[in-house]
Amino acid sequence: MNPKEEARKLYFFFFFVFFYVFVLRGCFQLSEATKDSSVGRVKLQNRRIGSSVVFPVSGNVYPLGYYYVLLNIGNPPKLFDLDIDTGSDLTWVQCDAPCKGCTKPRASQYKPNRNILPCSHLLCSGLDLTQERPCDDPQDQCDYEIGYSDQASSLGALVTDEFPLRLANGSTMTPHLTFGCGYDQQSPGPHPPPPTAGILGLGRGKVSISTQLNSLGITKNVIVHCLSHNDKGFLSIGDELVPSSGVTWTSLASNLPSKNYMAGPAELLFNYKTTGVKGINVIFDSGSSYTYFNDKAYKAILDLIRKDLNGKSLTDAKEDKSLPVCWKDKKPLKSLDEVKKNFKTITLRFGNQNNGQPFQVPPESYLIITEKGNVCLGILNGTEVGLNDHNIIGDIFFQGVMVIYDNEKQRIGWISSDCGKLPNVNQEYGEDSSEEAYPRGFGLITELFSGTDSSKNLDADGEL
Numbered sequence: 104m105n106p107k108e109e110a111r112k113l114y115f116f117f118f119f120v121f122f123y124v125f126v127l128r129g130c131f132q133l134s135e136a137t138k139d140s141s142v143g144r145v146k147l148q149n150r151r152i153g154s155s156v157v158f159p160v161s162g163n164v165y166p167l168g169y170y171y172v173l174l175n176i177g178n179p180p181k182l183f184d185l186d187i188d189t190g191s192d193l194t195w196v197q198c199d200a201p202c203k204g205c206t207k208p209r210a211s212q213y214k215p216n217r218n219i220l221p222c223s224h225l226l227c228s229g230l231d232l233t234q235e236r237p238c239d240d241p242q243d244q245c246d247y248e249i250g251y252s253d254q255a256s257s258l259g260a261l262v263t264d265e266f267p268l269r270l271a272n273g274s275t276m277t278p279h280l281t282f283g284c285g286y287d288q289q290s291p292g293p294h295p296p297p298p299t300a301g302i303l304g305l306g307r308g309k310v311s312i313s314t315q316l317n318s319l320g321i322t323k324n325v326i327v328h329c330l331s332h333n334d335k336g337f338l339s340i341g342d343e344l345v346p347s348s349g350v351t352w353t354s355l356a357s358n359l360p361s362k363n364y365m366a367g368p369a370e371l372l373f374n375y376k377t378t379g380v381k382g383i384n385v386i387f388d389s390g391s392s393y394t395y396f397n398d399k400a401y402k403a404i405l406d407l408i409r410k411d412l413n414g415k416s417l418t419d420a421k422e423d424k425s426l427p428v429c430w431k432d433k434k435p436l437k438s439l440d441e442v443k444k445n446f447k448t449i450t451l452r453f454g455n456q457n458n459g460q461p462f463q464v465p466p467e468s469y470l471i472i473t474e475k476g477n478v479c480l481g482i483l484n485g486t487e488v489g490l491n492d493h494n495i496i497g498d499i500f501f502q503g504v505m506v507i508y509d510n511e512k513q514r515i516g517w518i519s520s521d522c523g524k525l526p527n528v529n530q531e532y533g534e535d536s537s538e539e540a541y542p543r544g545f546g547l548i549t550e551l552f553s554g555t556d557s558s559k560n561l562d563a564d565g566e567l
């Protein structure tokens with residue numbers, strides 16, 4: 104319920120204006136999907152250019168509603184759980200400055216220590232957010248305010264600090280990265296934001312963590328996520344996990360003021376047959392738990408599902424408010440396996456992708472079983488929540504698929520995958536490919552934490 108596409112009101116307004124201009128001008132003809140056949144050569148080059156950082160992911164669509172990674176920041180390092188969000192750029196953590204609207208105790212908040220960036224910093228102006236309080240003096244602290252489409256917001260200051268990382272090639276690095284120290288979080292909407300310490304912004308903008316790691320020459324600007332149906336998965340920045348074959352690619356919409364990963368046009372299929380819904384654009388947003396379709400696509404899918412359920416044992420469960428559309432069986436359901444045979448595969452077929460597999464969504468990737476034992480539709484009416492004609496595909500659709508956001512080639516790719524299994528990239532470097540590929544928890548350097556006393560971070564006076 105928390106699509107986290109950046110959505111400050113003014114920004115959103117302009118976004119839609121440009122979006123419609125863009126659609127009317129028919130720029131989507133540029134879109135294409137191709138199956139990559141030259142990855143082998145590309146990979147050789149990549150070895151010289153950069154490595155990857157890989158993080159295990161935890162979380163689920165229901166009941167949690169988010170997926171997160173653990174990341175350490177600062178010196179001494181402190182561990183933060185961050186919601187992974189390809190729908191926004193800015194990474195931020197709850198900030199002890201002191202904090203309003205923080206959900207974590209002070210000891211688990213980030214404490215700034217004379218590392219607040221000035222207004223004149225490149226990434227401050229590159230935030231692309233309308234400045235609530237424009238800078239009078241370039242030496243003033245760089246304030247940011249970010250709003251999400253679920254009405255949650257974070258206000259804070261930009262800081263820079265160390266991010267100790269273990270790269271997939273075995274090296275450790277401690278780049279200085281810029282992120283937000285959020286000292287005022289609000290969530291007036293009906294749904295609380297994820298209780299994580301903050302957000303890991305993986306959008307297309309300058310301040311995005313992947314863009315920053317790329318400008319430092321550490322990784323390619325490529326993001327890979329793989330979320331399983333069983334609370335696990337992984338996230339990678341860099342392109343070493345991109346399979347050398349079998350990936351279907353489609354180009355990202357360009358010329359947009361938006362930093363969203365938008366692809367299209369796509370055709371919507373149900374049970375491998377056309378629904379009549381064509382030419383839709385979709386935003387890939389890991390910060391959204393569910394998928395939002397515009398009125399037309401939503402109605403088409405809902406009507407087809409309802410038609411299929413006619414005469415079956417599943418009947419409307421209006422009393423279950425977990426999601427807008429739920430069904431009950433004669434007995435409470437324990438698992439999707441009991442009912443998934445009553446539902447068909449949904450498919451998004453992008454542009455010209457004759458050689459690739461369209462984006463397939465089996466029932467277990469668009470339905471949930473609630474605590475009350477009902478089955479609910481994880482596709483929501485985007486028009487109803489103010490997304491207008493936008494289609495946002497969220498975590499629920501991403502389960503069991505490796506999704507690749509390739510900012511180097513302005514394209515997005517997917518391949519079905521067992522995301523519960525940790526990837527093994529060491530063989531890329533000619534090393535023994537044992538199950539110990541990531542002996543120390545992937546990108547996270549866990550030994551840094553043994554004996555780390557977080558109270559050490561609390562002495563400096565970091566009031567903002």
Ligand SMILES: *[C@@H]1O[C@H](CO)[C@@H](O)[C@H](O)[C@H]1NC(C)=O
Pocket residue numbers: 152153154270272273274320321322
């Ligand atoms: C691993 O990659 C990083 C970043 O590209 C590079 O600086 C480092 O030298 C590499 N280490 C090894 C062992 O190749």
Ligand SMILES: *[C@@H]1O[C@H](CO)[C@@H](O)[C@H](O)[C@H]1NC(C)=O
Pocket residue numbers: 398401402405484486487
């Ligand atoms: C989707 O929401 C819009 C706006 O609230 C509403 O007019 C429309 O009937 C809804 N569609 C369906 C199929 O419920």
